[in-house]
Amino acid sequence: MGDQRLDPERRLAQLLCQYQDIPGGVLPLLQAVQEDFGYIPGEAVPGIAGVMNLSAAEVHGVISFYHDLKTEPGGRHTLQVCRAESCQAVGGRELERRARELLGVDFGETTADGAVTLEAVYCLGNCACSPSVRVDNETWARVDATKLDSIIAGLRGNGPVA
Incomplete structure (x- = not known):
């Protein structure tokens, strides 16, 4: 997982900056968010949509399409x-x-x-x-x-x- 010393908003902001200029980077960004947080928090979707120039619905569509992407925390x-x-x-x-x-x-x-x-x-x-x-x-x-x-x-x- 990511640098746990940073608060969640700053960790997410770092990931958004890291992936924002990557063409087609929505899936790698979602995977990175999940790797860092253990899942993709719902409150992260608007920021992801914004930096990827997508609607929140499009981001939700990607999340729901890939079964490995989780929107709720799982077990250890x-x-x-x-x-x-x-x-x-x-x-x-x-x-x-x-x-x-x-x-x-x-x-x-x-x-x-x-x-x-x-x-x-x-x-x-x-x-x-x-x-x-x-x-x-x-x-x-x-x-x-x-x-x-x-x-x-x-x-x-x-x-x-x-």
């Missing part, structure tokens, strides 16, 4: 379970069920303790090693229930992420 960690056919064919549906059960949330939700956001994805590009999950930016291959239990325990602070 993100667990993505692949729902593509390759993963489903070798136990992915059971992993989906297990993840929802262990975390007590459905896809798109965050655990009450703020530790984990559960997301569905439709291919992690790891089909030869299905079923797969991704934790934050690390992909795990050939995940079974035991490995998933261990991963989730680690994410919740109950042991190492295995």
Whole structure:
């Protein structure tokens, strides 16, 4: 994340200045805002629209089009379970069920303790090693229930992420 010593308005102003002259820079700017803040705050949209010479509706359209862009803060960690056919064919549906059960949330939700956001994805590009999950930016291959239990325990602070 960005320089947390600066207040949020100054951090956003720095990002707006950094990207304002980049043609087609709205997506890189949105990604940078999300990297810095953990999500794209609604109050940032008018400033983004202004420096990119777009309407707020156009910026919202970009945000809603890309599923990786978030408008609400998520958990400290993100667990993505692949729902593509390759993963489903070798136990992915059971992993989906297990993840929802262990975390007590459905896809798109965050655990009450703020530790984990559960997301569905439709291919992690790891089909030869299905079923797969991704934790934050690390992909795990050939995940079974035991490995998933261990991963989730680690994410919740109950042991190492295995």
